[in-house]
Amino acid sequence: MALRAGVSIATVSRVVNHVPTVDPELAKRVWKAIDEVGYLPNTQARALVSGRSRMLGLIVSEITNPFFPELVQEFQNLAVEQGYEVLIGSTNYEAERTESLICRMLQRNVDGVAVMTFGIEEELIQKLVEREFPLVFVDAGPPLPNIRVLKVDYGEGIRQGVQHLAALGHRRIAFISGPLRLRSAVARRDAFIKSMAEIGLVVPAKEIVEGDHTMEGGRAAMERLLEQRELPTAVMCSNDQTAIGVYHALYRTTHGVPGEISVVGFDDIHLAQFILPPLTTVQMSCRELASAAVEALRAGIEPDHPQKNQTEWKIPTRLVVRQSTAFPRGTLPALRAVPAE
DSSP states (O other): OHHHHTSOHHHHHHHHTTOTTSOHHHHHHHHHHHHHHTOOOOHHHHHHHHSOOOEEEEEESOTTSTHHHHHHHHHHHHHHHTTOEEEEEEOTTOHHHHHHHHHHHHHTTOSEEEEESSOOOHHHHHHHHTTTSOEEEESOOOSOTTEEEEEEOHHHHHHHHHHHHHHHTOOOEEEEEOOTTSHHHHHHHHHHHHHHHHTTOOOOGGGEEEOOSSHHHHHHHHHHHHTSSSOOSEEEESSHHHHHHHHHHHHTSSOOTTTTOEEEEEEOOGGGGTSSSOOEEEEOOHHHHHHHHHHHHHHHHOTTOTTTTOOEEEEOOEEEOOSSOOSOTTSHHHHHHSOOO
8 A cells, every 4th residue: 555655654654543744645645545445444453553542432411312413423523534433322311321331431442531411420520530531521520630621601692592582572581491400500590590680680489490401391391380370471491302392381272482482492403493483592503512522632632732731612602593582472562563364
């Protein structure tokens, strides 16, 4: 193969191992020769020589939540582009399963792990930290060497959502949180309360209902809100699955979306734009989250990575307005918006 490409064996080795200092033109010739002969590198042999598996671990919370398959796809695409393979595990929010996944990844000699569970027990974090290899967490991680954190700006997206509803005229806005044992669920709830306070509104305790980030949990939480004598005119949800559950609960009643109750989600999963009416939601880009996770891992693995000293990556959020929000029921703008029969 070196002869076919007109380069040395050492150059072929550097290209196959993705050494960044190789001249791009030489690299093209080597890859062309690899394609022509159908060569497949032996990754286990390369790992023995280099001491690196070129494999990244990715741990997510729940593979059945549409947000996570989208995240996994983006992460895998970006990792493969950089010459890495990916080992994936789903915890289903179970501590024992999380620990089992971590042990399996350590046994496979992964070069680093991105723990994208939006909530992990502190003792499990410590188990990972003790192994002294690159780790990436979402929201928070211990201030220790080789730990990098993806900081999601929950506040900005939720603030945009609250201000959007307030601009439409809503004042009674309820919130359905995620399970409050998760740091991210608490952060989203607190961002909502703070955003409401910024526009001079206090949320009654009964209008903040704890859900579990599932469609079933969203439906149950909305059913609790429907038991109140005076209903909110809008509901913000901690994720899009919860919002879909809210839709389902309201479908069984005379309270349509958005004519009677406006609904706002969080995540902007692909499905959000196809449910009816299309869901107004706070976007947390899977691609941006995956890109930051891959770069943060590479920064801990590759000694010449330009961001090797960076410890935090900011993940922005923004509101995407669709058709699930409108003027509050009974207001003059809402009445004017109803077409005459």
